[in-house]
Amino acid sequence: MLKVSRSKLDNLLVPIFSIILGFVFGAILMLFFGYNPITAYEAMIMGVFGSPYFLGEALRQATILTFTGLGFAIAFKAGFFNIGVSGQLLAGWVSAIWVALAFPDLPRLVLVPLSIGAGVLFGAIWAGIAGFLRAYFGTSEVIVTIMLNFTALHTTNYIIRNILAVGNTTERISENASLRVGWLTDLTAGSRLNMGFFIAIVVVILYWIFMTHMTAGFEIRAVGLNPFASTYAGMSAKKNIILSMVISGALAGLGGAIHGMGTFGNLFTQNALPNIGFNGIAVALLGLGNPIGIFFSSILFGVLDVGAGFMPNRAGVPDEMASIVIAAIIFFVGANYLIRLVLNKVSTNKAVQNEGGE
Numbered sequence: 001m002l003k004v005s006r007s008k009l010d011n012l013l014v015p016i017f018s019i020i021l022g023f024v025f026g027a028i029l030m031l032f033f034g035y036n037p038i039t040a041y042e043a044m045i046m047g048v049f050g051s052p053y054f055l056g057e058a059l060r061q062a063t064i065l066t067f068t069g070l071g072f073a074i075a076f077k078a079g080f081f082n083i084g085v086s087g088q089l090l091a092g093w094v095s096a097i098w099v100a101l102a103f104p105d106l107p108r109l110v111l112v113p114l115s116i117g118a119g120v121l122f123g124a125i126w127a128g129i130a131g132f133l134r135a136y137f138g139t140s141e142v143i144v145t146i147m148l149n150f151t152a153l154h155t156t157n158y159i160i161r162n163i164l165a166v167g168n169t170t171e172r173i174s175e176n177a178s179l180r181v182g183w184l185t186d187l188t189a190g191s192r193l194n195m196g197f198f199i200a201i202v203v204v205i206l207y208w209i210f211m212t213h214m215t216a217g218f219e220i221r222a223v224g225l226n227p228f229a230s231t232y233a234g235m236s237a238k239k240n241i242i243l244s245m246v247i248s249g250a251l252a253g254l255g256g257a258i259h260g261m262g263t264f265g266n267l268f269t270q271n272a273l274p275n276i277g278f279n280g281i282a283v284a285l286l287g288l289g290n291p292i293g294i295f296f297s298s299i300l301f302g303v304l305d306v307g308a309g310f311m312p313n314r315a316g317v318p319d320e321m322a323s324i325v326i327a328a329i330i331f332f333v334g335a336n337y338l339i340r341l342v343l344n345k346v347s348t349n350k351a352v353q354n355e356g357g358e
Helices: 001-032 037-049 051-078 087-104 109-139 142-162 182-187 196-213 213-226 225-233 237-264 275-287 289-314 320-334 336-357
Strands: none
Touching: 001 037, 001 275, 001 289, 001 320, 001 336, 037 051, 037 289, 051 087, 051 182, 051 196, 051 213, 051 237, 051 275, 051 289, 087 109, 087 237, 087 275, 109 142, 109 237, 182 336, 196 213, 196 237, 196 289, 213 225, 213 237, 213 275, 225 237, 237 275, 275 289, 289 320, 320 336
């Protein structure tokens, strides 16, 4: 019982220490270049939490990161590295906006679920391609999803320029398809925070129930831990490979749909793959695959991303420093073995001292 509690405690302490060490590393780097880290971090944090608008923007950013983080996490639980989250997000974004523009006069209660459903469906299909090829042909999901990323990017731009719009931006979707609500916009002083934030909370809860209380979630985790033992126990490795990738893409596609219908209200050509997809991978790693951890990691990353804009003007520190802090946090998460080693040493020393005292 003590061992289980210790394991849970370590899982909580690893991301906490990773965040602290990331901020410490950033502070040391700022000092090395002659900047004041206290002023920089104060500008970042107070810039976000001192303004309803920027707090709303941070939560809006966290909303999409939650979906992309959960999408990566479920594939990772099954033993796969879904590097194609950005492409799946784009697939969801373009399909949701396409449906919303095609049926602008449908009632809101019909058009919103229909558009979101399109985003979920096409995100799932896009990731399902990689899952199918991995399950039946043994192809690397990393290579396939990277290729699908760029396919999604250029296909999206083609659809915008040749089907949905004349130039590089589509028309705005109608109010019947928008996820923005007046009271939430007013509460955050005009920010783009929308109903997607509450959808994210519901999805986090459903994800936790699925992974911990449902047979399908157990099988996905089992296949990730040991595919050979799972097959011997009667579980279908192929089915669970495809299922995990489909759900992964569906979550990323849901994030893309909400990004389009809530954040922007339209679709525009992309010069590169959306960073928010790759940041979702970082969020999932920091949250250690736990849905609650992913949700709070998303908020942290949202605050860092939005707060970085205050560092140059208020502290004279380049906003790239925020990216360095994020990178350092992910480094320490990746090097969690070292953190666990230190925690084990401390725990062992305390146990020895207690035995000596007795």
